[in-house]
Each structure stands twice: as C-alpha cells, then as structure tokens.
Amino acid sequence: MRVEFGVLGPVVAWDDAGEAIELKGPRHRAVLARLIIARRRVVPVSRLVGELWEDPPPGAVGAVRTFVAALRRALEPARPPRAAPRLLVTEGPGYALRAAPDTVDAWRFEEALAATLPPDRALPRLAQALGWWRGPAYAEFAGQDWADAERARLAELRLHAVERMAETRLALGLAAEAVPDLDAHVAEHPWREDAWRLLALALYRTGRQSEALAVLRRARTLLAEQLGLDPGPALRRLESDILHHSPGLDDPAGQVWARVAAAYDRSVPVGARARLESTVTLLRDLAVTGGSGLEAARGHRAAAVAAAAELGDPELTARVIGAYDVPAVWTRSDDPRQATQVVAAAEQTLAALPPDTPAATRARLLATIALESRGTRSARGPQAAAQAEEIARRLADPALLAFALNGVYMQSFQRAGLAGRRDQLGAELVALSARHGLASSEVLGHLIRLQARSALADFAEADRHAAAADHLAERHERPLVGVFTEWYRALRLDATGAASIGEVTAAYRRAAARLDGAGMPGLEHGLLPLALLCARVRRGLPAEEGEEDDWGPYEPWVRPLTLLRRGRRAQAAAALAEAPDPPRDLLLEALWCLIAQAAVGVGDREAMRRARAALAPAAGELAGAGSGMLTVGPVARHLADLAAALPS
Helix, strand or coil: CCCEEECCCCCEEECCCCCECCCCCHHHHHHHHHHHHCCCCCEEHHHHHHHHCCCCCCCHHHHHHHHHHHHHHHHCCCCCCCCCCCCEEEECCEEEECCCHHHEHHHHHHHHHHCCCCHHHHHHHHHHHHHCCCCCCCHHHCCCHHHHHHHHHHHHHHHHHHHHHHHHHHHCCCHHHHHHHHHHHHHHCCCCHHHHHHHHHHHHHCCCHHHHHHHHHHHHHHHHHHHCCCCCHHHHHHHHHHHCCCHHHCCHHHHHHHHHHHHHHHHCCCCCHHHHHHHHHHHHHHHCCCHHHHHHHHHHHHHHHHHHHHCCCHHHHHHHHHCCCCCCCCCCCCCHHHHHHHHHHHHHHHHHCCCCCCHHHHHHHHHHHHHHCCCCCCCHHHHHHHHHHHHHHHHCCHHHHHHHHHHHHHCCCCCCCCHHHHHHHHHHHHHHHHHHCCHHHHHHHHHHHHHHHHHCCCHHHHHHHHHHHHHHHHHHCCCCHHHHHHHHHHHHHHHCCCCCHHHHHHHHHHHHHHHCCCCCHHHHCCHHHHHHHHHHHHCCCCCCCCCCCCCHHHHHHHHHHHHHHCCCHHHHHHHHHHCCCCCCCCCHHHHHHHHHHHHHHHCCHHHHHHHHHHHHHHCCCECCHHHCCCCCCEHHHHHHHHHHHCCC
16 A cells, blocks of 8 residues: 655645545654654654653653554554564664655655756646645644754745745746735745745736835835844845836846747748758757757657658758757667657668768768667667768868767767776867867766766766866756756765765755756656665665666666565576666666676576676776766676676
C-alpha cells in the first residue's frame, strides 16, 4: 500500500485510495510529525522522549515504542507478522520514516519551488503546489520547540511561492489576474516589501497608475507604523518610475519582438525559402532557452526538415538541416526516433547534393550525423565526425569547427578511459570560442572540461570550469547550464567524501529537481535513482527501500546488481547473462562497474572478464564522474575486486 503524508495543515496520512488513515492520539501524530521533519534520518528514542514530554514519566520509552507499533499497524496493515517494517523502521538508537520523496506534501512543495520552468509551465505548477496547503504547516504542533523552526521555514516558503506566482503572471502579461491575490497577500503580510512592489507594478500594467501610487503610499505608512522602517530602494525606485512613466515598467522586449514579428509576416511570403531557413535559425536560438523552448524547437525541427525536403532542393535541405547547430553535452538523445530521422535525411541530402556544393554545407551535414548518432554503435558516427573536422580545419571556419568538434566529442566514447582526449577537445573549444565570440560553444567547452577533469579526480580544475560556465550562462541567458553545474556540485560532494549519505542524497535530489521541465528527457529519465545507487554502492551500503526504482534506459545494467542486493542471486545471475555491453556514452565506465560488481557477486567469470577488459583502459579514472553527474568510485577499485575474484 502506498502511503502519502500531509503536513501542510494538520498532520494526516492517506492510503492509496485517498482515504485518511486512523493515526490514534496526539502523541502518535507527534511521533509521526517528528520523523517527517527528520527527513528519513534516524531520531533517537531519547530525543523523542525529551520532545514529547516536558517531564517524561517513568514509562516514557515504553510509551514511545507503543506509539511506533501502533503507527506501523496503521501505515502497513498488510505486513505479515514478524516481517520487518519497510516504512517506519528501527535503526540504531531510534526510528526513521523511509517515506519516498513524492509522498510528503511539504517535500513535493519544496521541489515545485526549486524547479526552473518557463512561465507558461511554472504558473500551473505553482498553483497546484499552493493548493496543497490546508492550513498552517504542522498545525496542531504550534508552540512545540521541535516543530516551530520547520513550521516557520515552510510558512516563509509559502509566502515566497505566492510572490513567485504573481511574478509569473506578470511575465505572462496577466497583470490583472495577479492583483486580487496580491491585494489579499499584502493585507495579511504587510512587512513583505516585494509583495507591495509586485502589487503596484501589476496595477500600473493594468492602466491603474493612481491606484499603484496609492498602494506605494499605503506601504510606506504601514512599514513606518508597524516596523518603524522606511521603504527599501526597490519600492522607492518603483514609485519614481511610475511617476515618470519609465519604459522599463512595461515589457519592452516583448513589444519589440511583436513589432519585428509583425513586420516579418508582412514582408516575407509564407511559402518563401527564406522563411524556412530563418525559422530554423529561430529554432536554434529557441533551443538554448531550455524548458518549453527546447521542447518546441525539437518538435518543430523535424517539421522544418520535412518541409525543406518536399521542395526538392537538396542545397536548401542541407542548409535547413545544418543550421541547427545547437551545442550538445549529453550523450543520450532526447528523442531517439527523431535523431534517426534526421540522420537519414542528412545522408539522403548528402547523396543528392551537386558536386559544386560548398564544402561547408557538406561539413554541417556530416557534423549533424555525428551528433545525432551519439550513443549508438554505428561506425558512421565517428567517420562523419572525422570528415566534418577535416573540412572545418581546412576552411578555417571557427563556427563550423566548433560544430564539428561537438560531433567529435559525441563520438569520443568508443572505449573507456578517454577523459584526457575529451579534456583536449574541451580546451580547444574554449580557446576557439573565446577568440571568436561563440558563447554557446564556449559554454560547451567548459562543460566538457568539467566532465573530463571530474573523471580525472581534478575537482579544483573542474570547479573553475563550472564557475566559468555559470558566468557565461548568466551573461548570455543560458538557463540549462545551471542544470549541469548543479549536478556537478552534487557529484563533487559525493566524490570527495566530505558529506554523509544523507547530505549527498539531498544534493542529488536538489539537482534532479532542476531537471523538472528542463526539456531533456534523455538526461532526466532514470538518472536520480542511478546516482543514488552508485553513491550507496561506492560506500558499501546495503539496499534501501525504493532501490528497485524506475531505472529508465539504465535498467539492463542496473537490474543484476539490485537483484543481488535484495538477496535474489539466481535472478541476478539470469539478468546478468542477458545484459548487453553498456552503450558507448558518458556512463560507460559506471555501468561496466555495476556489471562488474554483479558479476563478482554471482561468480560469473565470463562477465568478470568482459568487465575487466572494458575497464582496464580507465584504471586511472573515477567511474561515471566523466558524466559530471555521478560516480561509483575509482575504476581501479573495481578492477581490484575483479582481479581478486578471477583465478590468476
């Protein structure tokens, strides 16, 4: 039975039918609430006793155990007698609630706020998250020392969410919709200066200038009377801008965009070839905005290629295909079916081009083939990458060379242990792009070097490239970069051994939240469970509840080890026998190490030999760290385990 917990209001639990679970008395609820606050960590019995009673009675420890036993019966009613509990567990000196991250409303609420989404997707997400609140958090435990800090923290997050929702409405041009909620918000929380600012701005954008100024005067009065404060610089600046009708109060970028788009529509006929080529240029720029922009660009790209092919002009089709030179750093395609279609279209177009076609046009098609063939075992990908690189170097075309080097990078996973080669590629991309103002390719170069230096355990250098990538991303508005640097920092925390497994898990979960709505399913699916498994395997920790998770595309290489960790040796051996060699991508070494651990565990010597041969070239690297996302520890340690298990 799946159990969900609600703490955004009175503390409740629901079964998988949505029915409330009977939780007995107030101290039973207090134990449950305290364990939820602990976020899957162990709370010692002695602490529970001290927090439940000001003056604990002689039988307090026994009472806590009675409360826990009753909660277990309520939360796992179908658990057989003497079977170990899976949800409310005993560990060391106390108890822990092993609730899944998506089963506690407060945890889901935090994830919703952490997600970086475009405004059109952020608005319904924020509205849904605010709808989870049924009253003050941990409502019945107001005044309890153990609950007050968490109650205050969640209350602050809720206020922030209300203001985020108003900002999102303003970004979408829905100023009138923002006004009623903001009006109620400032009435209840008059010390929130940002709320006053948003309300005044919303009123101004709906043509109510005098009311906007009146709101700012009201804010000034309330702040002075209740807090003895003058308005901050943001409110003062807004008042001045409203009085002077500052253009910055409107949406100047949107107005410029609308005027240019209208002029283009009037000037360029719908069927013109120029419109098709400029559409692809727009899609390329749209893709780097992330989220819905990336998804939309990917969706419309195939239509643009098909439309060009229908015109029967190979050179036009080549330009349309080759213009989409969006830098790519992850080796698993977000849309494998579309990638196959683009490769096929590029190959057909190459064959149809007349002999006098510019070499640069051919090189762009070849680079596209190399990029879209990533993660496959096709020999065509490396060949196309090499041909594109040769042409680009001969032509001395910086933008073309950057595109070609991206294809070379995507085909640099033909065997394990090539982090040094990729570091050289990244260094050339950074230098080339910095000289010629190719911002997106410069970011790509830094991310490639971040990955490579992580694989080589050089985190000081990787830190430098992460900082450089973040700086460029902020300067050139590349929001997707933060997804990769956030994951890198979780990896660094994991790999350096300076944090507990709980802290590492939290860091990976925060990083995973950045993927929500980022528009990169090829990266998102299965990555978090894989990272958490690798972190536990590296530390020699046993399986935990939920480890048999949705592994996505990594399932064939993860399943043997997870079955073994659950004590299902025969099933693990069968799964291992069926597992193919891992794909040639950023996680090649990590997946081989998981195969190696399973092979050692079940005694499969043939699988051990395959793993040893595959991993030997990477003996000096951290397995998986070349992804910039996760690690299962030094490859050398896994090779040592294989050597010990294999006969000499």
